[in-house]
Amino acid sequence: MWEVRAAVWRNRSARTRELSRWERLESPVGGVQGPALPSESAVHFVLDLALRIGEVQMSSGAGASDATATIIAVTNAYGMPHCEVDVIFTSITVACHRGVDLPPVTSLRVVRSRSLDYTRLALVERLVRDITLGRVTARDAHTELDRITNAPHPYPRWLATAAYAGMAAAISVLIGGDALVALFAAIITAVIDRIGRLLNKRALPFFFQQMVGGALATGCAVGIVASGVLPDSVRPTLMVAAAITVLLSGLSFVSTVQDAITGYNVTAAGRTVEVSLMTAGLIAGVVIALNLAVHLGLPSVPLAEPLPPSLVRLPLQTLAGAAAAALFALASYATPRAVVVAGVAGAAGAIGYSGLVLAGVGSIAASAAAATVIGFSGGVISRRLRIPPLVIAVAGMVPLLPGLTIYRALFELAVERSNSGLSTLMVATSIALALAAGVVLGEYLAQPVRYGLGRLERRISGPRLAGPLRPTKRRLE
Template sequence: MTPPDLSVYRLVFRLGDALIRSGASSATTTKALLAVCTRAGLKHPSVSVTLGQLMVSDQPDDGSPPRTRFHEIEPGALDIRWRTRAEEITEHYLLGDVGLEEALEEIEDQVNQKPSHQWWKLVVGYGVLGTGFGLILGGQPLTAIGGALTSMVISFIFRILGHLGAPGIFGYAAGGFVAVLAATALNTAFSLDQVAVCIVAAIAARLAGIASYGAVQDAITGWYISATGRMMEVATSTAGLVAGVAAGIGAVRLLWGPSVQLIETVEADTTHWTASILGAMFVAAGFTLASGGWAVRLLALTGLGGATELVYLFLLEVGTTPFLSITVSTAITGAACVLISRPINLSSNAIMMVSLMPLFPGMLIYQGLLGSLFGLEDSGATLLEALITAFCLSVGGVLGQYLFSEGLWLARRRQFHHTHPGESFSKVMPEEYNSRDIMLPVFSKPFNGSEARPAGRTPKGRPTADA
């Protein structure tokens, strides 16, 4: 393999790593990487996203065998700056504003820079997030503060174990164990009786996982292996947290006695709108900050999180069922995510992860699994409610994205046919003229090499790769 081809593969792997680790769907990632391969001149490129692995291949000559390289991708948290920069470099390269070596140098410089997940941003962000969930669950001000402190302690635990190289499931288990001890100690110190609220407020965000929405979108578009891998990531982290919480409950009962109410039904408070909306804004702001978002993005995502909660509460007030309220409110939010993705320069999937976080049924998952471990009644019904809620939440958001993005794709098709009469347009075709749509979600599976490239010139007057 020649040095230029190696550079292409390095660029593709860096960009794919940034997109997949921060929750981009397999369809969107495949389309972007196919476009990069085609722009670089690789012939018959193929891109495949599987369980934690990215595979890229090409065939230099018709008579030669294909060349294939693999890249392992570790699970990661949403990094807004890293993902935004990767999308910018992709778009600039596809438009011809930068060359291959310059694009590779920019992406390598970004990798070597200090990550957005600085410890103080993570700690403060998850502290704000814990406060928000405490308010959503109807906790007292001191309970919300306790949720914030507990969440910050968990962040330190994750950081320490991460540096030690411990497997993720053990980090989540340690976080759940420490959450129970910290919440119990704080409630004892302040003479509160909301230990369960404090625990759920601290770990609810950890139960969500950035892989959930990407998994649903992958399943809808037919990427079943990738969807299974993302769901396994969610299941593993949730199982680790619940196991740690269960161990923590056993330790507390030995140290404090059985009188502490560690297991009780915790529900979101939908009667006090001010506290709920403020809590949702805190959750969105905390997750944005923990993900490296700042300035305009922080303000936009905080407002969108509060607006989503407001629409949800309004639908409940007019008599809509909770499941339908979640579906409709998240569908509206999904459409809004596509609308504002370009102005704030962040993909709609990343926006949706943040804005829908306040509605994610982390407390129901926690209660259902924990109740099953301790043999509590109705735990199965609670877990089923959590699964239905998560389904409505994810599908509603994806539905809003789909409807709005399809409208935008239709407008782009008409614009393209007006500008390039006689040429064909496909939103999954890896062409330079589609690079301006790199942030739009894709709901059609971009089959490798099946699209016919039309002859002609790009909108900027440059020949296509095959010309």
């Protein structure tokens, strides 16, 4: 009898000691120290896991607020609720506060590479979901993250090139091109992508890669016009516009505006400089090719207005928008489910933009409204389908990027020597900003709908395009 009671007491004492590790302790000086934490090595282990997850998100184009919320959720899930996160564009710093008697533990990680692999982002999102629900230990999460980050792309590189080429063909049809224009746009874009791949292997800075891409897009179009293979009815301007849109698609417009709106001003400033520099490289390449054509006496690629909107072309534009968005998602290595949903978002954006233009709405307002619809629908649907909203938002807005407006501005500046090119360039910038801001606004409006129709959450943390919806506070026992 006494032996049974002693065994029960020992078990109860062991459980009490285990649970007391997470109870609030009193400091020797009379203040509250906070929850007891694991050893310093365990803290470093969890912080390294959280930082690597944040690095994958940042390199995939997620905003600073998304990475911050994800890191806080991961550290909370593993019993470290007092962590501060600082994201500054290319670096992530996490400090774990351990009370007034112990020094904090701080870790830093630099985001060195930026590449679009939406399958990797989706797998990391699933891992974060398992962590916050308590389904995986920190050591197993490290092993799974190693497997995700070291895995090759889910599709071969030639398939990504073919997807970019098909995307250019779809965009050329969207803005009024015929089958011949779509074919040449696809060929030009495929050449640009393969050459860019070779330049990237030689570590050429991305600014010069964009310059080469812009020069190739314009130069190839000039060569096609000079060869005389195109009939007079074909408008070669649309080839250049489609190729420019593909080159613009890899820039992080959405995350730049998201960081600015959510208060991460330093990160937003860094992204703004990056986007501006990459766009400047593209502009420089186009201008160089146009000036070279004028100097050599070659026929330039004349300006052409997009076909006026009409109800007859609306179904074709809808299909072209869906194809462009789906092919961009495929080129960015998205999962098959995400590719299908991205196509639906692209169709919604194309029909929304075309319908508003038909109703007499200006291009900037129509772009903002269509992007808001994309962000809203992506925010509501993607979470239920286990797809990061970032994938749907970016893919859906890509067909609406102002490639044709940018080329018109550069042609007016470089060939016609007209100051009206500056105002046209400002219109293109406004359209790009309206698209990004509309996507972020749509995601913000989708938050109360996700938590229940007609019921507004008391605390809305801001637009979220990646990571968990809110940090999860759970004690590890």
